[in-house]
Amino acid sequence: MKDLRRQKVSFAATALGLGLLFAIVLAMGGIYRGLVEDATLLVDHMGADIWVVQRDTRGPFAERSTVPPGLEDRLRAQKGIASARSFSTATIQRIVGTRSLRMTVVGLSWPEDKGQALPLVAGRALRDPHREVVVDRSLGLVLGQILSLGDESFKVVGLTKGMLSSGGDGLVFATELDARAILNWQAPEARRVEREGRLARLGGTDLDSVSNQDRLRDERFIPPTLAPAPANAILVSLRPGASIDEVLRGLEAWPDVTAYTAQEQRDLLLKGVVEKSRKQIGLFRALLSIVSGIVVTLILYNMTVAKTHDIALLKLLGARSSVVVKLVLNQGLLLGALGYSFAILLAKFLFPLFPRRVMLGTAEYLGVGLLVLLLVTLASVAGIVRALRIPPTLILAG
């Protein structure tokens, strides 16, 4: 009926509290979606039709995969395949300045992919095949900054927004060769030890000769019997009109690789890499919804109990049951609406500060909105049952 003027402050405070609760439910939904989005972002961005990885692995994201050198060329020779490019990625953690920075290095296949399709917010795509990187701004690096990775220094030439790995680490885009150099870099001492090892191994073979030994001692010499640093996967694009099933069937016969469609690769990430976090968040969200339901019910029930006298008076004066029902329902809906508004406000201003992406679309807002509506309506029922049981003669007893 009339309003809640007197309890304005406590009502608002209650709504604010509920708003916080709803905001967390909202955040959980957003984090869930953000997780899925982050996980599949790179797969989507690379835009390959087929991902060819090491035989029987679920690489290159879910697990480590290395593919034999020359695989690109073998693939390019296949019918229906327009292009094949090598792809390397791995997450590294390095000290930059005083900060320990976790970043996921991604190789772009120069020269077709210079990063021009990346969502740049500052700077430019790669222009030089070496010593340039485009990094995600979440890493906190600035344009022109020099990153020392391994023996080389890389200049930050572009900043992207929202390019994160499935682990939530900022992406660093370099050319494929640079990426492999970064990822496979070894300290000089490690290389010295490796050379010693090669010499020792050479000693056990009939390749051993003074000249070979000399050559192996040379730091710049890479013996032809040793493979160059391997890529993690080969990205295949099909010719227009080519049948993906046919190409996949052809690749099935290859003994050294396994091929996935882009969708299969996404599923590997969702079912493998982020599966547990996803389930955990989903579960937490369900639990939180139940808790919200209980809290809302208790609040509305108590608000109704606090109005016992007024409700009894209304009934005594001959108010219809519908008036009493509306009174309780309105208070519930108002509380829900206020709480939800607070939640949206919080979402707008607070969530961007979260360390991981909170992705909220219409579906999330609508979903939580409906949930709130459902909760307050159900909770109001408890209040309504109570209100209808209040005897009007209660007024006379007081």
Added chain:
Amino acid sequence: MEAVRAENLYKTYGHGATEVKALLGVSMVAHAGEVVALLGPSGSGKSTLLTGLGLLNPPEKGTIDLMGERVLEDGKAFGDLAALRRSRIGFVFQKSNLIPFLSAHENVRLILALNDQLGAETYTRSQELLEYLGVGNRSQHFPEELSGGEQQRVAIARALAPAPPLILADEPTAALDSTRGRAVMELFRKVAREQGTAVVVVTHDHRTLDIFDTVYEMEDGVLSRAEQTA
């Protein structure tokens, strides 16, 4: 015109060892324009009778007619009691009469709203009633900002708002000093005379009995007409 007629009312509370017979064959009449007093010691059943007449607490035996129309017979209701309450009966009680978070004006308008009167004329009607009862200048105040006497005047204004044929008041002056109490009782008489309403008032105050047209006395659930003192 008989505003209310009660015949042979019986009301028993509880059962077994805790059984209390509150009304034992009570009959009474209140006419339009008449002020009726209900006297009697504590626990004699005055409130029980009043809430019976008010259709809040129907007696299990006997009949109640409102404006010549049968509304209760042996505990059985004829029509919607809540609807009868909001349109035919005005209530005034000792205290906690008003909704605390509504202004005096809104408290009066509330009963009109309950009767589905929502138009602009309800504003004027409420204001007129408050002025009629001498609290027109208090219409925007909340109950807690009003004195006890003013609160009762607002309550009477509310009781009058739907122009009911019957007003029931249970010890409306118990919380007031004798001067203010008497003033309120005189208001009831004024209302009865000028609006043609029957007013039944439960009271303990023998000094105001001269105001009433009829005085009933209740004793252990039995009602009898008392000698007129005025």
